[in-house]
Amino acid sequence: MWREFGYWMTQYRRTWRGTIVISVANPLLFLLGVGVGIGHLVDRQASVPLAGVSYLAFFAPGMLAAASMQTAFLEASNRVAMAAGPDGAYRGATTTPLSPAQIMGGHLLFIAFRVATSSAAFTLVMLAFRVTGGARALGTLGGALLTGMAFAAPAAAWAVGLRQSRHIHAVFRFVIMPMYLFSGTFFTITQLPHWLRPIVYVLPLYHGAQLCRTLSLGTATVAGTAVHVGVLAALVLAGIVAARVTYRRRLHP
Amino acid sequence: MTTLTSTRPPVPAATPSRTLAMIERNFMIYRRSLTPLLSAMVEPVLYLVSIGIGVGMLIGDVAGVHVRYPAWVAPAILATTAMNTAFNQTSFGVFSRIRAERTYEAILPTPVSVTDIACAEVASAVINAVLTSIGFVVVMAVAGLVTSPAVLLAIPASILVGFAFAAGGLAVTTFLRDFADFQYIQLVMLPMYLFATTFYPLSTYPAPLRPVIEVLPLYQSIQLIREPALGAAGWSQLLSVAYLAAFGVAAMWIAVRRMTRIMLS
Numbered sequence: 001m002w003r004e005f006g007y008w009m010t011q012y013r014r015t016w017r018g019t020i021v022i023s024v025a026n027p028l029l030f031l032l033g034v035g036v037g038i039g040h041l042v043d044r045q046a047s048v049p050l051a052g053v054s055y056l057a058f059f060a061p062g063m064l065a066a067a068s069m070q071t072a073f074l075e076a077s078n079r080v081a082m083a084a085g086p087d088g089a090y091r092g093a094t095t096t097p098l099s100p101a102q103i104m105g106g107h108l109l110f111i112a113f114r115v116a117t118s119s120a121a122f123t124l125v126m127l128a129f130r131v132t133g134g135a136r137a138l139g140t141l142g143g144a145l146l147t148g149m150a151f152a153a154p155a156a157a158w159a160v161g162l163r164q165s166r167h168i169h170a171v172f173r174f175v176i177m178p179m180y181l182f183s184g185t186f187f188t189i190t191q192l193p194h195w196l197r198p199i200v201y202v203l204p205l206y207h208g209a210q211l212c213r214t215l216s217l218g219t220a221t222v223a224g225t226a227v228h229v230g231v232l233a234a235l236v237l238a239g240i241v242a243a244r245v246t247y248r249r250r251l252h253p
Numbered sequence: 254m255t256t257l258t259s260t261r262p263p264v265p266a267a268t269p270s271r272t273l274a275m276i277e278r279n280f281m282i283y284r285r286s287l288t289p290l291l292s293a294m295v296e297p298v299l300y301l302v303s304i305g306i307g308v309g310m311l312i313g314d315v316a317g318v319h320v321r322y323p324a325w326v327a328p329a330i331l332a333t334t335a336m337n338t339a340f341n342q343t344s345f346g347v348f349s350r351i352r353a354e355r356t357y358e359a360i361l362p363t364p365v366s367v368t369d370i371a372c373a374e375v376a377s378a379v380i381n382a383v384l385t386s387i388g389f390v391v392v393m394a395v396a397g398l399v400t401s402p403a404v405l406l407a408i409p410a411s412i413l414v415g416f417a418f419a420a421g422g423l424a425v426t427t428f429l430r431d432f433a434d435f436q437y438i439q440l441v442m443l444p445m446y447l448f449a450t451t452f453y454p455l456s457t458y459p460a461p462l463r464p465v466i467e468v469l470p471l472y473q474s475i476q477l478i479r480e481p482a483l484g485a486a487g488w489s490q491l492l493s494v495a496y497l498a499a500f501g502v503a504a505m506w507i508a509v510r511r512m513t514r515i516m517l518s
Contacts, residue, residue: 021436021437021439021440022436022439025440026439029443029444029447032447033444033447033448033452034304034452037447037448037452038304038308038312038452038453040453041315041322041453041457042308042312045311045312055311173296174292174295177296177299181299181300181303181304186303186307186308187303187307187308187310187311191307191310191311
């Protein structure tokens, strides 16, 4: 497994510059444009739903969770589908003693590294803006990593069997984007009509955003955190179990 | 006698009938799949609901604005829709046709010239921008976010916005080396989207920063569409018209020259 991880790290050492924009610059621009800019308008009102928290402090951890999701999904779908393709990196790896499960594990480990480093950069900026504190920031970072992996493992399990990359684009546009905008990242879900809320409770990003937000603001409860962590961990596990099957099918047909 | 300058081929002329043939070619392909046009509509509508309505509930009223927040944001999102539709087509679309699909290599041996191709690509992009703008105006009307019948001026305005950004996209494309370079475009387009007063008024910025925002082409596009849509059309819109027209013409000039150099030499 570490060998496959090493492969991706070696490759990344040469190509990391290309990923900085999507993984680091984009979420930071949203933090400035939406968190600070719109926050300016929101904080003028004494808005009840935010319960006295500044909009930036409310939005930043939600954005962190959403950015982790995005980085993890793009890494796990595009790269995995390409690696599993005819000229992909997995083709070389299957001719070695590495098992499909080890190839999968190594790649997921690399994605975890990507999510952790981009999230760490974002958390540092949150600290600079003083919207979270030292120990709370560490917890938030952990929450962001878990959120990312809850998307990475199922996405990798799905993408390894893909033969056409345009499906990835469609899923990004019609699943990931709407989830990004409606999981309580930009506004609290207590604002939504009652009948809509159960739909949001099912969205994995809702749990990711809530987990990161409560940890960041220091308002986390044991029960709430257990539910959020449980949902996300279950997704990671389900993704890994599924990926073991789909990787074996595609790589050792 | 051969000089260095003679290796640079002259810019060919455009012929209306040939440009039209190329536009027809583009639309024959679009007819096969309506999804790109529909998916170009999905993102702005989601932003309208999420930020316009969702975050709008947290905001209430905006200082100096007499309409509700979603009604204020909607025309700006309309401008960004026209921008993105046109820009994506002449940047990502044209680049794929140069590099991946190699469409132009097959077209250039015919009487269609490089200038015809450039004009046709920009024209097709403008048509798509207008179509998505019409779609978005319909969405605004259905959502009850129309405050003045002058919102219809957004449709002719989207021709100009589409032209400026289609030409801009084409010019930028001629500088790209490979697909990875698109992220640098993102690095310009996303901040412009977020900062060009789409979501909050110019007065939010400290006074020294305001001129920087005002020279952004998207700011001018938003002004051109938002002011009439809120029933406040005035002579200052002519300034935006002149700006966008000049921007588009300048970009087109660069694009045609560079495309000639890349494709014919």
